[in-house]
Amino acid sequence: MTMAKEKVLVITAHPDDVDFSCSGTMIIWSRSKEIYYAVCTSGDKGNHIGKTKKEIIKMREDEQREAAKIAGVKEVIFLREPDGELENTKRLREKIVKLIREVKPDILFTFDPSNNKFDQIYKYHPDHRAVGMAVYDSIYPAVGNKNFFPHHIISEGLKPHEVKEIYFYGSDYPNFWVDITKIIDKKIKTIMCHKSQFGNRKDIGEFVKSRHSEMAKKGDKKMQYAECFRKLEMPK
Numbered sequence: 001m002t003m004a005k006e007k008v009l010v011i012t013a014h015p016d017d018v019d020f021s022c023s024g025t026m027i028i029w030s031r032s033k034e035i036y037y038a039v040c041t042s043g044d045k046g047n048h049i050g051k052t053k054k055e056i057i058k059m060r061e062d063e064q065r066e067a068a069k070i071a072g073v074k075e076v077i078f079l080r081e082p083d084g085e086l087e088n089t090k091r092l093r094e095k096i097v098k099l100i101r102e103v104k105p106d107i108l109f110t111f112d113p114s115n116n117k118f119d120q121i122y123k124y125h126p127d128h129r130a131v132g133m134a135v136y137d138s139i140y141p142a143v144g145n146k147n148f149f150p151h152h153i154i155s156e157g158l159k160p161h162e163v164k165e166i167y168f169y170g171s172d173y174p175n176f177w178v179d180i181t182k183i184i185d186k187k188i189k190t191i192m193c194h195k196s197q198f199g200n201r202k203d204i205g206e207f208v209k210s211r212h213s214e215m216a217k218k219g220d221k222k223m224q225y226a227e228c229f230r231k232l233e234m235p236k
């Protein structure tokens, strides 16, 4: 009897977040696990001259799908919430709880909701903070409890679900490092798929390498390039 593959779900705010944050780990883990991406917004507030909102959404989603293909991801799910307007509301949590009950991941990845230094402007995008918090609040107490959003159970055929591990990216307090040295060029390719964001930047590869070299230095192992996370194990 073959064991079912572990499932990993990455829940993020915008197309490209996942590729900056953890596509290296996904490239490696997709060899043995089933990977799913859920992107809450489709980046529709981007300023792309001559394109309608509908065209921007299609372009950003196509770019994310292409990047996911390189990383060996099974499926990309778009929640199509408005870009720049995410809030940790009951409505967003319901969508996230439903998504988790549908995908049934063993492992979740998202932004670290515990970051509170506010020392770097890009790191604290309100959508990133809202997603991190909404995912955290969905995991406990809602997702495993049939009394939260009971219509999922009663009329939509879903079941309460328990996640085993959560990894937070962009964390101020990493405790888990993944060696991405061998696949760093492939990771850079996933980022380069987002042409609408970085089309003219020739230095993106060097930027990514220097960022992951810095992350590696903070670990205790001799890695050249690493992605780092704060890992949280759920009580059994």
Ligand SMILES: [Zn+2]
Pocket (backbone or CB within 6 Å): 013, 014, 017, 125, 128
């Ligand atoms: Zn983002």
